[in-house]
Amino acid sequence: MKCIICGKREALVGGMCPECFLESKKFVNPPKKVELSICPRCGAIKLGNNWNYDLNRDKGIDKIILKETSLEDDRVNFTFSWKIIENQNLLELIYNIKFNESEKSEMYQVPLIIKIQTCPRCSKFSGDYFESILQIRSSRKLTRSELDDIKDFVLKTIEREMLKNPELYILKQEFKDSGFDLYLSANNSAKIISKKISERYGATVKESPQLAGVKDGEKFYRVTYSVRMPDYAEGDFIKLKNERFKILAIKKGQIKVRNIENGNIGSITQKDFIDKEYSIFARKDDVENAIVLYEKNNEIAIMETKNYATTIVKKPPFNVSKEVLIIKDGENVFIVDNKI
Ligand SMILES: [Zn+2]
Numbered sequence: 534m535k536c537i538i539c540g541k542r543e544a545l546v547g548g549m550c551p552e553c554f555l556e557s558k559k560f561v562n563p564p565k566k567v568e569l570s571i572c573p574r575c576g577a578i579k580l581g582n583n584w585n586y587d588l589n590r591d592k593g594i595d596k597i598i599l600k601e602t603s604l605e606d607d608r609v610n611f612t613f614s615w616k617i618i619e620n621q622n623l624l625e626l627i628y629n630i631k632f633n634e635s636e637k638s639e640m641y642q643v644p645l646i647i648k649i650q651t652c653p654r655c656s657k658f659s660g661d662y663f664e665s666i667l668q669i670r671s672s673r674k675l676t677r678s679e680l681d682d683i684k685d686f687v688l689k690t691i692e693r694e695m696l697k698n699p700e701l702y703i704l705k706q707e708f709k710d711s712g713f714d715l716y717l718s719a720n721n722s723a724k725i726i727s728k729k730i731s732e733r734y735g736a737t738v739k740e741s742p743q744l745a746g747v748k749d750g751e752k753f754y755r756v757t758y759s760v761r762m763p764d765y766a767e768g769d770f771i772k773l774k775n776e777r778f779k780i781l782a783i784k785k786g787q788i789k790v791r792n793i794e795n796g797n798i799g800s801i802t803q804k805d806f807i808d809k810e811y812s813i814f815a816r817k818d819d820v821e822n823a824i825v826l827y828e829k830n831n832e833i834a835i836m837e838t839k840n841y842a843t844t845i846v847k848k849p850p851f852n853v854s855k856e857v858l859i860i861k862d863g864e865n866v867f868i869v870d871n872k873i
Pocket residue numbers: 536537538539540541542549550551552553554
């Protein structure tokens with residue numbers, strides 16, 4: 534059968550030859566516009582909401598065209614080329630459309646919008662933008678290792694949030710004796726991070742927004758998250774209603790404790806803990822070494838390693854070896870387990 538249009542070549546599709554089929558209509562729906570942002574410092578390209586550090590402008594334009602071009606008829610294939618029409622903010626797009634051995638081209642002009650925007654990584658170094666301050670504080674002086682532990686946890690939490698939010702970066706870090714301040718680029722992430730810290734350490738969080746100006750026509754607030762560490766920590770020894778406990782773990786508002794005299798393990802909410810008026814009688818680092826001299830009935834005679842002082846103490850709720858760890862509450866001495 535011959536083509537119904539030209540009557541010369543063999544009909545292949547819809548009664549038409551490939552040439553006449555290609556000429557019968559438009560095949561391409563080009564993008565309505567091509568829009569991207571370029572970082573003036575490093576050349577990174579923002580497509581949609583994501584920054585791409587491995588693309589340049591031209592590859593970015595290619596990617597948008599490829600993603601936003603659709604075909605009226607999927608029996609054809611296309612390739613494309615483009616050029617920028619200077620001073621008119623237009624992109625001239627030429628599609629080469631193929632069907633069988635035949636081809637044709639379609640030409641379109643679409644608006645080209647290129648914005649200049651500093652990428653999050655470069656903003657980090659230009660030091661000019663942040664949305665939140667995360668303040669980590671403690672009512673007592675933290676030991677070096679406690680501070681390191683908290684710092685480690687906070688930075689790892691931020692790293693995890695960075696994977697979810699490419700706009701998040703740390704602008705500035707300020708370390709002090711009583712804690713540290715982190716200037717963060719993204720308030721939504723800062724809020725999540727402060728919550729995670731409070732859950733991990735049983736800290737309280739106070740939010741204070743402060744008007745910082747106008748951004749994109751709207752009032753812009755910077756929020757300070759003041760995260761206050763409790764005065765007790767894992768490994769500390771506390772007294773609650775005349776019972777003495779070691780704090781084993783603090784997690785999600787719960788404090789897990791072990792009674793150091795009978796070995797019973799229990800859990801108490803932080804709120805109850807505070808309401809019941811606890812006192813801290815020794816810190817984690819106050820644990821000392823001693824040597825067992827002899828055991829008799831329910832008692833053990835020990836000698837402190839540091840000053841050779843001997844004391845009779847009550848047998849603890851576990852078996853002891855020759856060397857033990859002790860903790861003191863005033864005149865009272867207890868053998869403690871070093872296991873958490
Ligand atoms: Zn034809």
